[in-house]
Amino acid sequence: xxxxxxxLYPKQMSTYGDRGNIITLVKRxxxxxxxxxxxxxxLGDKIDSKKYDLYFFGxxxxxxxIKVSEDLQKIKRGDLVxxxxxxxxxxxxxxxxxxxxxxxQPSHGNKLEGVGxxxxxxxxxxxxxxxxxxxxxxxxxxxxxxxxxxxVGFENHSGKTYLGKKASPLGLVEKGFGNNxxxxxxxAVQRNVFGCYLHGPLLPKNPHFADLLIxxxxxxxxxxxxxKNLKDSEELLAHDxxxxxxxxx
Amino acid sequence: xxxxxxxxxxxxxxxRLFLRIFGGGATAAPGLIAERIDPTILSRLTFRLPKKVxxxxxxxKTTTSRILSTILSFNGIKTIHNREGSNLTxxxxxxxxxKSNLLASSEAxxxxxxxxxxxxxxxxxxxxxxxxxxxxxFRDQLDRYGEVxxxxxxxxxxxxxxxxxxxxxxxxxxxxxxxxxxxxKAKTLxxxxxxxxxxxxxxxxxxxxxxxxxxxYELKFDHIYLSHLGKYLCNNCGLKRPKPTYFAHSIxxxxxxxxxAKINTPQGRFDISAQIPGLYNLYNIIAAVTAAISLGxxxxxxxxxxxxxxSAFGRAEKLEINxxxxxxxxxxxxxxxxxxxxxxxxxxxxxxxxxIINDLIADGTDVSWxxxxxxxxxxxxxxxxxxxxxxxxxxxxxxxxxxxxxxSSNVNEDIEESLEQALKKLKTGETLYIFPxxxxxxxxxxxxxxKKVTGAFWEN
Numbered sequence: 001x002x003x004x005x006x007x008l009y010p011k012q013m014s015t016y017g018d019r020g021n022i023i024t025l026v027k028r029x030x031x032x033x034x035x036x037x038x039x040x041x042x043l044g045d046k047i048d049s050k051k052y053d054l055y056f057f058g059x060x061x062x063x064x065x066i067k068v069s070e071d072l073q074k075i076k077r078g079d080l081v082x083x084x085x086x087x088x089x090x091x092x093x094x095x096x097x098x099x100x101x102x103x104x105q106p107s108h109g110n111k112l113e114g115v116g117x118x119x120x121x122x123x124x125x126x127x128x129x130x131x132x133x134x135x136x137x138x139x140x141x142x143x144x145x146x147x148x149x150x151x152v153g154f155e156n157h158s159g160k161t162y163l164g165k166k167a168s169p170l171g172l173v174e175k176g177f178g179n180n181x182x183x184x185x186x187x188a189v190q191r192n193v194f195g196c197y198l199h200g201p202l203l204p205k206n207p208h209f210a211d212l213l214i215x216x217x218x219x220x221x222x223x224x225x226x227x228k229n230l231k232d233s234e235e236l237l238a239h240d241x242x243x244x245x246x247x248x249x
Numbered sequence: 250x251x252x253x254x255x256x257x258x259x260x261x262x263x264x265r266l267f268l269r270i271f272g273g274g275a276t277a278a279p280g281l282i283a284e285r286i287d288p289t290i291l292s293r294l295t296f297r298l299p300k301k302v303x304x305x306x307x308x309x310k311t312t313t314s315r316i317l318s319t320i321l322s323f324n325g326i327k328t329i330h331n332r333e334g335s336n337l338t339x340x341x342x343x344x345x346x347x348k349s350n351l352l353a354s355s356e357a358x359x360x361x362x363x364x365x366x367x368x369x370x371x372x373x374x375x376x377x378x379x380x381x382x383x384x385x386x387f388r389d390q391l392d393r394y395g396e397v398x399x400x401x402x403x404x405x406x407x408x409x410x411x412x413x414x415x416x417x418x419x420x421x422x423x424x425x426x427x428x429x430x431x432x433x434k435a436k437t438l439x440x441x442x443x444x445x446x447x448x449x450x451x452x453x454x455x456x457x458x459x460x461x462x463x464x465x466y467e468l469k470f471d472h473i474y475l476s477h478l479g480k481y482l483c484n485n486c487g488l489k490r491p492k493p494t495y496f497a498h499s500i501x502x503x504x505x506x507x508x509x510a511k512i513n514t515p516q517g518r519f520d521i522s523a524q525i526p527g528l529y530n531l532y533n534i535i536a537a538v539t540a541a542i543s544l545g546x547x548x549x550x551x552x553x554x555x556x557x558x559x560s561a562f563g564r565a566e567k568l569e570i571n572x573x574x575x576x577x578x579x580x581x582x583x584x585x586x587x588x589x590x591x592x593x594x595x596x597x598x599x600x601x602x603x604x605i606i607n608d609l610i611a612d613g614t615d616v617s618w619x620x621x622x623x624x625x626x627x628x629x630x631x632x633x634x635x636x637x638x639x640x641x642x643x644x645x646x647x648x649x650x651x652x653x654x655x656x657s658s659n660v661n662e663d664i665e666e667s668l669e670q671a672l673k674k675l676k677t678g679e680t681l682y683i684f685p686x687x688x689x690x691x692x693x694x695x696x697x698x699x700k701k702v703t704g705a706f707w708e709n
Contacts, residue, residue, distance in 0.1 A: 011459060011467075015388060015396075019454055020620030023650050043467070061396045067465060130392050131614070154615040156392055199617045204646055233657070234646045241642035245608060 001222055002035035003214065006052040008076075008096065009060070009068050010040045016156065018058030018093055020201030024210050025054070032228045034218070043071045049079040052088060053217040059094030059199065062106070069099060069112035077115050084117040089217040090193040093202060097187070097195030098122040098159055117193050119164035120179075128158045132246035133176030133198055135186045138169050141194075143212070150174070151206050152242035153198030161197075163188055170196050175246040192216055205242055207235040254293050254353055257286035261346045276335035280342030291338055291375040293353050294345040298329070300359040301376050302540055305369050306384025306426070308585050309533040310336065312525065312564050313384060314363040316537035316555070321359055323554030324546050329357035336365045338372060359544065366400050367393075370407045381411075381435075382418040382540050384532065386425045387476055388457050388621070389582035390613035397457050401425050411435040418539045420532065421493040422478040424468060425458040430491065440532075440539045441493030443513075444500045447528055448472035448479065455583035455621040463488045475528055475591075476584040495539040497521075497531045504595045505565065505576055505682075512538060517548035521555055525565050527592035529585075565592075570702050572677040577693065580684040581612065583621035590626055593682055599632040601681050603671050604648075605664055605689035606638040612686040616640045624651040633674060635659045637667035638689050664689065665696050 007022055022038065029036045041047060060068065072080070084090065090100060098104045101120035104112040133155040137146060151171055160180035163169060169179070170187025178186030178197065187196030194213070196202070203210040211227055218225045261279035268278060283290045295301055304314045311332075318330040331344040341362050349355040364372040366386070373381065383404065388397050405428075408417060413434040420426045421439035430437040452459060452470065456477040461468055466485035473479040482489035500510040507524045510531055523534060534555070541551050566577050578593065580586040593600065608614050624647060634655045636645045641662050645655045661667040671681055685693050 010454075014454070014621075015457075016391060016615070017617030017620035020617070020647075020650070023620065027650050061398050063398050067460075128395065154392070154617055156395075156615060199615065201617055201620050204620070204650060205643075234642070234649050237660075238642040238646040241640065245639065 001218065001225070002037065003029050003054060003217060004052045005036060005038045006047065006055045007038055007040050008055060008057040009042060009064075010058075011042060012064040012068055013060035013096055014058045015061060016059055016094070016199040017201045018199065021056055021058070021091065021093070021203040024201075024203035024207075025056070025214065028207070028210055028230065029214060031230055034214075041076075043067060044075065047076050047079040047083070049083040049086070049088070052083065053220060054089045054091070054213065055080070055083065057090065057092040057096030057100065059096060065095050065099065065104070065112060069104070069114070072099060072115055073113050080115050081117060084191065084193050087192050087220055089213055090117065090195075091213055092118075092193075092195040093199060094157055094197055097197065098161065100193060100195055101161065104159060118188050118190050118195050119166035120161050120188050120195070121164070122159040122161040125158055125160045127181065128156070129177035129181055129197075130156045131176055132242060133178065133186065134174045134243055134246050135171035135176075135178065135198075136174055137171045138189070140168055141170070141189045143216075146208050146212065148208070148236075148239065150239070150243065151198060151202070151209055152239055152246070153200030153202050153205070155197040156199065157197050161188070166190055170194060200242065205235060205238045207232045251287065251293070253287040254290060255351055257283040257290050258346050258349065258351050258353060260286055261343065265343070265347060276343055277337070277339045278343070279346055280335075280339035283342050283346060284339055291342050291345075292377075294342065294349060295360060295376045297354050298357060298360045300380075300544060301378040302359065302361045302380040302382065302544070303364050303369070303372055303376060303378040304362065304382040304384070304536075304540075305364045305366055306382075306420075307366060307387040307389045307582065309384045309529060309536070310363045312530060313382060313533040313536045314361050316534060316558055317540050318361045319558050320537060320541045320546060320551055320554045321361070321544070324550050326359055327357045328359050328361055329355055330361040331363055336363045337368050338375065341372070341376075367403065370403055373407050378415065380416045380418065380540055380543055382536050383420065383426050383429065384536055385420055385423045385478065386457070387582055387584040388455060388618070391618075392613055392615040393610070405429055405432065408433040408435065416543050418536060418543065420478070420536070421491045422474055422480070423458070424462060424477060424481055424490070427491055428462045438495065438539055438543060439491045439493040440495040440535045441490075442474050442500070442528070442531065442535070443493070443496045443498045445472055447474055447500055449475070452477065453584070453587055453623060455587065461486060461488050475588050478532075495535055495542070497535050500528070500531060502526070502592070502595050505567075505593050514538065514542055514548060516542055519548060519552040521552070523555070524558065527565070527588055529588045529592075530565070568697065568702050570672065570697075570700065573672060573675045574680040575683055576680060577683045577685065577690070579687065579690050581687050583618050586622040586684070589684065590623065594627065594630045599630055601633045601671070601675060601679060602627070602631050603635045603637070603668070603681055603683045604644050605667075605683065605685040605693065606636075606640040606644045607686050607689045607692075608640045609688045611688050616643045619643060619647045624648060624653065628652050633659070633671075635667050635671045637661055637664045638686065664692050668693070668696060
């Protein structure tokens with residue numbers, strides 16, 4: 001069994017330790033003897049939408065986001081839409097999340113067009129939403145056992161994201177701001193496309209979510225796979241420590 | 250003299266005395282109070298100083314300013330320097346008040362001020378420096394600074410407005426810092442490294458300025474010295490690294506103990522045998538040397554004074570405790586940590602390691618950055634590992650995913666207990682390499698002091 005991962009813009013869009021998500025996907029597959037292949041897809045590169053089971057798209061700075069938005073429109077958008085239609089799994093964080101939506105509207109200047117595979121829009125605001133973030137996962141997207149029910153991380157964004165009808169929230173905020181600091185929602189999910197503001201990075205401290213992504217991504221080619229249980233004591237300790245820290249700060 | 254200024258100085262001196270009696274460090278509070286009473290206090294305190302130097306950058310500010318003030322003091326120049334590590338304006342005010350009389354004048358000839366990256370605009374407008382040194386710019390404490398780009402923008406706004414009698418000393422190897430020299434009237438001097446052997450094979454993941462700041466095209470690096478520092482050029486618009494006239498070359502690492510190198514300057518060449526290790530410290534040395542030369546110090550006197558230099562607290566400092574050695578290396582952001590790893594694990598020998606990660610405001614409350622550090626390089630190079638601090642769980646998780654197993658009994662949030670445990674496990678003559686974040690370093694200093702272990706720096 002093998003998993004093909006496309007890492008979108010690793011140079012431009014990976015400022016907050018987002019690489020940890022890739023490391024986690026790789027390790028958790030290899031510990032189960034699942035081969036992993038990762039292709040780094042940069043500015044100017046074309047995407048073979050047939051090739052990948054899972055796409056990862058991290059967060060970046062405003063300057064990078066402008067270039068990436070242009071590149072998406074020019075070169076990659078069609079293939080990414082096709083991949084999403086064919087049920088490939090997407091995990092997008094922060095800037096990547098915003099750009100999988102319809103658009104990002106900065107406070108000055110033109111809209112940055114997104115890929116539109118998440119029914120969300122994002123507008124710049126004057127509040128920087130920074131801090132530990134704890135959410136209770138939305139049960140609708142959980143297909144198997146999912147324990148604990150919380151997802152933890154750290155958010156750092158000033159864009160406010162609002163969900164349209166086709167997207168459901170990834171979860172409800174227990175501590176922190178989430179999508180916009182107003183409606184208590186955090187993240188979005190639409191078919192197999194996931195987006196959220198959870199850095200931390202997200203997957204190391206939320207191994208149950210990492211496994212959900214791996215299982216879903218494999219199921220397209222290999223059917224309903226059963227993932228071997230891993231001993232996740234360090235992961236869950238870090239998960240709990242993040243919840244603790246969110247209460248004390 | 251304003252009555253307000255005298256009141257501010259008196260109040261600050263009183264607070265300082267009070268804090269010292271009760272065992273506090275008194276590096277920031279007196280300055281904070283003085284600034285509240287007289288917002289112009291920093292300008293008033295620095296107005297009569299004959300020369301003023303500001304040093305900033307993500308990494309190496311403390312070490313560079315300490316080296317510079319060591320060189321100046323060795324040459325008989327009276328310096329005033331915020332050496333205790335508080336690098337916001339309040340910290341500088343505290344230092345100045347401590348060394349000044351009630352009329353805001355001191356006997357110093359030169360002020361050497363280490364300044365926080367985000368504080369540079371305010372510090373420059375109030376201090377009106379003769380020399381500004383900028384070391385580098387890396388991702389650091391993004392929860393506090395927002396983006397590295399924001400710091401870059403603030404810096405360029407400051408430098409554009411400088412008069413032509415200011416000297417700015419810039420790192421030629423950092424594309425973001427070197428670029429600052431292109432739009433200023435100030436006199437610009439570039440320092441850097443010219444040593445192909447030191448080049449890394451590829452850009453580390455935690456490299457920030459890898460695109461041309463002028464046209465946005467991806468930069469080509471012929472040599473990569475650390476993070477995005479190196480010999481670069483833009484194949485699209487032709488921008489390239491300015492040639493440094495002050496540079497280190499023929500570098501040889503001596504592990505944690507130091508390194509040797511040759512230094513070239515327009516005023517002459519000399520060899521150094523640095524007691525502070527790592528390529529990052531050679532950048533600090535050459536930056537300080539450039540500043541010293543620009544202040545009129547003779548090359549041969551610089552060479553002599555460098556022989557004397559000892560590490561700042563926690564920056565590669567070696568201490569002895571009950572027949573065991575400890576080496577402390579502050580590690581507070583991805584590039585800093587990567588370079589410390591490269592330096593300490595230069596040789597093949599396996600080492601005992603103690604990592605202490607806190608997430609308080611001064612550390613950055615977001616510990617995501619641990620995943621931008623290349624801990625994978627430590628695999629097969631560590632012997633025993635202990636992990637501590639408020640985010641011990643995050644650190645041990647990071648190591649697990651770098652294939653470095655940490656015994657769960659070696660993970661303990663309590664720093665003192667963890668240190669005791671590690672030292673007990675160590676055999677006589679063995680060394681423990683400690684990597685703390687900033688507030689963890691302060692905790693460690695306190696613990697060591699209670700054990701009557703003190704370094705050279707602590708007395709001053």
